[in-house]
Each structure stands twice: as C-alpha cells, then as structure tokens.
Amino acid sequence: MFSEIFHLDETTTEAELLDLISSLNADPRFHGILVQLPLPPQIEETVIIEALDPIKDVDGLHPFNVGKLLQGVPDFIPATPAGIQQILLRNGYDPAGKHVVVCGRSNIVGKPLATLLLQRRAGSNATVTVTHTRTANLAEITRQADILVAAIGQPRAITADMVKDGVVVIDVGVNRVDDSTRRRGYRLEGDVEFEAVSAKAEAITPVPGGVGPMTIAMLLVNTLTAARLSIHGR
Ligand SMILES: NC(=O)c1ccc[n+]([C@@H]2O[C@H](COP(=O)([O-])OP(=O)(O)OC[C@H]3O[C@@H](n4cnc5c(N)ncnc54)[C@H](OP(=O)(O)O)[C@@H]3O)[C@@H](O)[C@H]2O)c1
Structure with missing residues (x-):
C-alpha cells in the first residue's frame, strides 16, 4: 500500500486542516484518510471528522459510519474494536451469549x-x-464479566479482586509509566494488573503486543475495503 504522512504544525488552523482534508477527499491516490487524534484546542474534532468523505473514513468515526455500525451494516468497523473482536474469535472465545x-x-x-x-x-x-x-460499584459489575475489556487509560486500574476466575481479559490500555531502569525513561503498561489478573484469567492480552498490533492490522483491512468500495461501490 502507498501511504503518506502529513505532519502539520500544532498551530495549524481548522480552515487549513479542512483544506487538506478536502484535497485528500478528492485525491484518487488515497482510499483511506486517518486523522490522528486528539487535535489541538483550536480545531473542533467533530468538524474535522464530518469533513471526511465517509467512503475514505477508515477509522469509522464519521457519523455516517457510526450510524451504519449501529444498524449492524458497517462499511468500516473502527480498528481497535474490530481487532478485539478478531482476537476473541480467532482464539475460540465467541462473544455470543457471554x-x-x-x-x-x-x-x-x-x-x-x-x-x-x-x-x-x-x-x-x-x-x-x-x-x-x-459507574457505581464498578468491581461488582466487572466481577460478572465473562469477557472483560479494559479501555480506561489508567495503569493497573483493573485488579485481581475485580475479576472472576476463568475470565477472558482484553487489555486495551497503553499507559506510559516512569521507569528510570529503561533507556527511554518509561515503560508501557496496560489498564490491567497483568500478573495478578492473569493468575485468575483463562486468557489475557499483553501490553504491548496484544490489541495494538491488531489495531494496525484492522486499519489495513479497512483501507483494503475502502479501495474495493471505491472500485465496486457498495
Ligand atoms: N492498543 C490500541 O490500539 C489502542 C487504541 C486506542 C486506545 N488505546 C488506549 O486505551 C486506553 C483508553 O483509550 P480511549 O481513547 O478509549 O480513552 P479515553 O477517551 O480517555 O476514555 C477513557 C474511558 O475510561 C473511563 N474511565 C477512566 N478512568 C476510569 C476509572 N477509574 N474507572 C472506570 N472508568 C474509567 C472514562 O470514563 P468517563 O467517560 O466517565 O470519563 C472514559 O469513558 C488508553 O490507554 C489508550 O492509550 C489503545
């Protein structure tokens, strides 16, 4: 796949970003456009997302694509959720009835x-x-989970007392934690206390190396879908 990264200055105005999106919408070299979020405060996120051509919205964030997902007829499933579903299915944990x-x-x-x-x-x-x-009584609810997905953004927020034996855990969190023993000065941790929770869990995804690579893979799938849509239509 051909790809190009547009690094914009953090002082970029909303009008400038809208201009770029408009030119990418019209550019046949690109089947997919991904706007890296969050955006600086002078730019309204919803304005930018709504400016994307829905057929190139490979992140699935445009209201058209959100609506199609809600109706159960998605063109693009947002990459992280799509990756989580594939991790479950391909490891024998069908969410049906769970x-x-x-x-x-x-x-x-x-x-x-x-x-x-x-x-x-x-x-x-x-x-x-x-x-x-x-949420009131979070632990009471998480303990009922057959499959627990942590997408919180707080290192080690899910502890062993919050899960039941045999739970399947998907840890989405990617948190930087200061660590002077690492050359870069930090390490990456998930939202789940991995060692203690993995002792109770039937299966658990690691951080890094779990959901992250699947997100990238599903973004490529969505880009392929976008290319097919542009050729064959729906
Ligand atoms: N691996 C990947 O590919 C990937 C992709 C996307 C995100 N991530 C990571 O996943 C994490 C979540 O990302 P996000 O964009 O979804 O985060 P976000 O926009 O910050 O949302 C966090 C959510 O967690 C809730 N929350 C925060 N603290 C909580 C607590 N102590 N108890 C219960 N709920 C709590 C928040 O509740 P409120 O709504 O009430 O504030 C919010 O709904 C981050 O670490 C991010 O880096 C990883």
Missing part, C-alpha cells in the same frame, strides 16, 4: 466495541455492559 463488560465509553474504543458486540450477527450476540467514571 456477558462482556466494556470499561470505558470513548468514541474510538468503548462505544463502538459495545455497539459491535451486541449486534445480532455472527461474531457478536453478546450481552454488553459499559462502565465509566460515574
């Missing part, structure tokens, strides 16, 4: 994952609970 607890309700992970897994279709059919910072 209680999946998703910790986190971001537009990029928690909400689309919950939407994806509750669909009435193969690879989904889960009973889904979504938690967030206003």
Whole structure:
C-alpha cells in the first residue's frame, strides 16, 4: 500500500486542516484518510471528522459510519474494536451469549466495541455492559464479566479482586509509566494488573503486543475495503 504522512504544525488552523482534508477527499491516490487524534484546542474534532468523505473514513468515526455500525451494516468497523473482536474469535472465545463488560465509553474504543458486540450477527450476540467514571460499584459489575475489556487509560486500574476466575481479559490500555531502569525513561503498561489478573484469567492480552498490533492490522483491512468500495461501490 502507498501511504503518506502529513505532519502539520500544532498551530495549524481548522480552515487549513479542512483544506487538506478536502484535497485528500478528492485525491484518487488515497482510499483511506486517518486523522490522528486528539487535535489541538483550536480545531473542533467533530468538524474535522464530518469533513471526511465517509467512503475514505477508515477509522469509522464519521457519523455516517457510526450510524451504519449501529444498524449492524458497517462499511468500516473502527480498528481497535474490530481487532478485539478478531482476537476473541480467532482464539475460540465467541462473544455470543457471554456477558462482556466494556470499561470505558470513548468514541474510538468503548462505544463502538459495545455497539459491535451486541449486534445480532455472527461474531457478536453478546450481552454488553459499559462502565465509566460515574459507574457505581464498578468491581461488582466487572466481577460478572465473562469477557472483560479494559479501555480506561489508567495503569493497573483493573485488579485481581475485580475479576472472576476463568475470565477472558482484553487489555486495551497503553499507559506510559516512569521507569528510570529503561533507556527511554518509561515503560508501557496496560489498564490491567497483568500478573495478578492473569493468575485468575483463562486468557489475557499483553501490553504491548496484544490489541495494538491488531489495531494496525484492522486499519489495513479497512483501507483494503475502502479501495474495493471505491472500485465496486457498495
Ligand atoms: N492498543 C490500541 O490500539 C489502542 C487504541 C486506542 C486506545 N488505546 C488506549 O486505551 C486506553 C483508553 O483509550 P480511549 O481513547 O478509549 O480513552 P479515553 O477517551 O480517555 O476514555 C477513557 C474511558 O475510561 C473511563 N474511565 C477512566 N478512568 C476510569 C476509572 N477509574 N474507572 C472506570 N472508568 C474509567 C472514562 O470514563 P468517563 O467517560 O466517565 O470519563 C472514559 O469513558 C488508553 O490507554 C489508550 O492509550 C489503545
């Protein structure tokens, strides 16, 4: 795949970014456009996402694509949720009939994952609970999970007392933790206390090396889908 990275200055205006998106929408060399979030404060995220041509929105964030996901007829499933679903299915953990607890309700992970897994279709059919910072009795809910997805952004937020024996854990978190023993001065940790939770879990994804590489793989899948859509239509 041909790809190009456009590194813009952090003082870029909303109008300048809209101009770039408009030219990429019209450029046949590109089937997919990914806007790296978050954006600086002078740029409104929703304005930028809505400016993307939905057929090139390989992150699946445009309202058209969010709506299609909700209806169960997605062109693009956001890459991280799509990767999580594939990790489960390809390791023999079909979410059908399972209680999946998703910790986190971001537009990029928690909400689309919950939407994806509750669909009435193969690879989904889960009973889904979504938690967030206003959830009362979080541990009571996470202990009910057959499959627990942590997309919180807090290192080691999910501890062993918060899970039941035999749980399947997907750790989405990528957190930088200061570590003077590392040359770069930090290490990456997930949202789950890995050692203690893995002693109770039937399966658990590592950080790094779990959800992250799958996210990249699914972004490539979405780009291929976008190229096919541009040629064959829906
Ligand atoms: N591996 C990958 O490819 C990949 C991709 C995307 C993200 N990530 C990582 O995944 C993590 C989450 O990312 P995100 O973009 O979804 O994060 P986000 O936008 O910061 O959302 C975090 C969510 O977690 C909830 N939360 C925070 N602290 C909590 C707590 N103590 N108890 C319960 N809920 C809590 C928040 O609740 P409120 O809504 O109430 O604030 C929010 O819904 C980050 O570490 C990020 O780096 C990894």
